[in-house]
Amino acid sequence: MNVLLVDDSEQTRSVERKILEQLGDVKFAEAGDGLQALLVIAGRTEPFDLILIDCHMPNMNGITLARTIRENDKKTPLVMVSTEADRKHVVLAIRAGVNCLVLKPFTAEVLLEKVRATLGRLTAAA
Numbered sequence: 836m837n838v839l840l841v842d843d844s845e846q847t848r849s850v851e852r853k854i855l856e857q858l859g860d861v862k863f864a865e866a867g868d869g870l871q872a873l874l875v876i877a878g879r880t881e882p883f884d885l886i887l888i889d890c891h892m893p894n895m896n897g898i899t900l901a902r903t904i905r906e907n908d909k910k911t912p913l914v915m916v917s918t919e920a921d922r923k924h925v926v927l928a929i930r931a932g933v934n935c936l937v938l939k940p941f942t943a944e945v946l947l948e949k950v951r952a953t954l955g956r957l958t959a960a961a
Contacts, residue, residue, distance in 0.1 A: 837881070840865045841872040841900065842889035842916070847939075851887055851916075854943045855950065869895025873903060882911050885950065888933070890917035890924075898931045905932035912953050916941070 838861055840848045848865050855861055864883070866872035869892060876883070886904070890897040901913050915933040917924065928936050935953040937946055 836861050836884040838863050839872060839875060839883045839886045841867075841869065841887065841892070841897070843867050843892040844889070847889065847916075851946070854946050855887075857943070857947060858950070868892040869897065869900035869903070872900055876904070882908060885912050885914065885954065887914050887916055890915055890919060890928070898927050901928070901931035901933050914950060914953055 836858060838855055840851050840863060842848050842851070845867075852863050852865075855863075864875050864879075866875050869888075871894075872886075872888070873895075888897040888900055892900075895903075897915055897917070901915065904911065904913065909932075912935075913933045914935045914937060915928050916937045916939055917928070918939045920936075920938050925936060934956075935949050937949045
């Protein structure tokens with residue numbers, strides 16, 4: 836499985852990487868903001884199997900990144916990681932095309948559960 840981790844915190848990306856390694860054979864690419872993520876995506880010949888997106892980043896935030904990805908890619912699972920749980924933020928994320936929202940701080944169990952559920956729902960729908 837190929838996963839793109841997009842977060843301006845290298846430490847958060849490291850934690851996410853260690854947790855998601857539990858899914859098995861996972862290869863990671865990383866980006867520190869939305870603009871870098873778009874460059875990483877554009878440089879690939881195959882789509883990612885999963886993209887984890889931080890909400891608040893410099894240069895391009897997660898909502899804008901999700902909207903931009905969805906303009907050309909309706910299938911790749913997008914999981915947004917955010918500190919905001921208010922209704923307005925959740926609605927914005929869903930409208931941007933995010934499949935799942937994980938609240939920070941998260942535990943390994945919660946992140947794995949949300950990712951597995953998202954991948955399972957999308958696989959069942961295909």
